[in-house]
Amino acid sequence: MRAIGVFGSGAPSRVLCLGAHSDDIEIGCGATVLRLLEECPKTQFTWVVLSATPEREREARSSAASFLVGAKSADIRVERFRESHFPWEGSRIKDRLAGIAREIDPELVLTHWRGDKHQDHRTVAELTWNHFRDHLILEYEIPEWDGDLGRPNCHEHYNPLTGQACVYRGIDDYMHSWVIDLIIRGVAGVEPSAAALRVDPLPMAIEEAHLTGLRVRGRRVEVRRAGGQVRVDVDGTTHEARVGEPLGIGW
Ligand SMILES: [Zn+2]
Numbered sequence: 265m266r267a268i269g270v271f272g273s274g275a276p277s278r279v280l281c282l283g284a285h286s287d288d289i290e291i292g293c294g295a296t297v298l299r300l301l302e303e304c305p306k307t308q309f310t311w312v313v314l315s316a317t318p319e320r321e322r323e324a325r326s327s328a329a330s331f332l333v334g335a336k337s338a339d340i341r342v343e344r345f346r347e348s349h350f351p352w353e354g355s356r357i358k359d360r361l362a363g364i365a366r367e368i369d370p371e372l373v374l375t376h377w378r379g380d381k382h383q384d385h386r387t388v389a390e391l392t393w394n395h396f397r398d399h400l401i402l403e404y405e406i407p408e409w410d411g412d413l414g415r416p417n418c419h420e421h422y423n424p425l426t427g428q429a430c431v432y433r434g435i436d437d438y439m440h441s442w443v444i445d446l447i448i449r450g451v452a453g454v455e456p457s458a459a460a461l462r463v464d465p466l467p468m469a470i471e472e473a474h475l476t477g478l479r480v481r482g483r484r485v486e487v488r489r490a491g492g493q494v495r496v497d498v499d500g501t502t503h504e505a506r507v508g509e510p511l512g513i514g515w
Contacts, residue, residue, distance in 0.1 A: 275304035276371030276400070277336075280364065282392060284350060284376060284384035286316045286324030286342070292404030293374045294331060299429050300372075301334050310339045310368050314357060314388060315347040339368075350387035358391050365395040377403040448475065452487040453494065453510075456480045463496050463503075464510035465489050481515060 279300060283289035289297070289311060300307055311328045313321075321342045332338035343360065345353045373396050378389035389403060421429070448454050452475040453465030461480060465473075470489065478485040486497040489507060496503045498513055505511045 275300060275307065277304075277306060278308050278368060278370045278372075279310070280368060280370035280373045280396075281309065281311045282361075282373065282375040282388055283311075283313050284315060284382070284388045285347060286313050286320040287327065288376070288385070288406055289313070289374070289404075290327055290331065292376070292406050293402070295429075296374065296402075296404075297331055301332070302429075305334050306336045308337045308339075309335045310364070310370065311341065312364065313342045314350075314360075315345045315384070316342050348384060350384035354387055354391070357387065358394065361391050361395045370396070370399060373399050373401045375401060375403055377405045380406065382406065382408060448478075451475075452489070454478065454480070454485070454487060460515060461485065461496075461498065461513045462510055463487060463494060463505075463513070465494060465507055467507050483515075 279297075281289045281293065281297065283292070297309070309332050311332065313324045313328075316324050324342050325340055328340045329338065332340070345357055345360075350357060373392060375392040376385040376389040378386060378393070380386045380389065385406060392401060450466045451468070451470060451473050453463045454475070455462040455464065461483075465487075472490040473488070475485075475487040478487070483499050484497075488495045492507045494505050494507055494511065496511055496513065503511055503513055
């Protein structure tokens with residue numbers, strides 16, 4: 265078994281991307297491909313789409329070419345296996361993958377997730393494991409009609425609009441809401457309810473924090489904690505307490 269880092273100094277120099285249909289690779293692991301290229305532009309890519317009509321083949325080739333701009337080499341292959349019938353085309357697909365495995369010996373294989381309910385995706389995944397036995401294989405998910413989101417064991421966070429890798433576990437992605445929630449509820453201690461505004465900041469080693477411009481039930485709220493003191497202004501009325509003594513301010 266080869267030990268290899270996916271990004272950074274151990275990045276693979278030869279990557280094989282496998283997709284049953286045109287656009288599977290882009291949807292399933294496009295951002296990962298872009299990140300690999302960003303961090304390791306010397307990577308050689310082999311991009312294999314196993315089925316496509318002539319029209320979809322044109323799309324697949326042009327899309328793959330734009331994803332692989334900057335790669336050391338981009339070998340884009342589009343095959344003509346019968347879409348939706350991969351389990352029954354399995355023998356021919358198996359032969360083709362065996363040939364690719366002998367030919368390019370990739371250091372990283374990106375392929376479909378083996379638990380995918382789509383028969384074509386699943387067949388490609390199963391055959392990948394048959395033929396790349398001492399290679400690093402990462403499976404990607406195509407969330408589709410079958411709602412087959414499984415239990416992935418690693419995640420990568422990307423900004424859904426820009427495709428850029430997130431700075432910290434998705435802090436600049438959709439996960440930002442829980443970070444903001446931690447600051448508002450934990451650092452400032454703001455916990456509104458229908459009856460009252462409760463302010464009870466966590467006793468952390470924070471010298472000073474100031475939350476301003478907050479609108480709660482139509483009121484303008486400002487919280488300032490400094491040293492062990494908390495000061496809360498609600499529409500200009502000030503309430504004070506020590507950290508650790510919850511403030512309850514009725515509406
Ligand atoms: Zn597909």
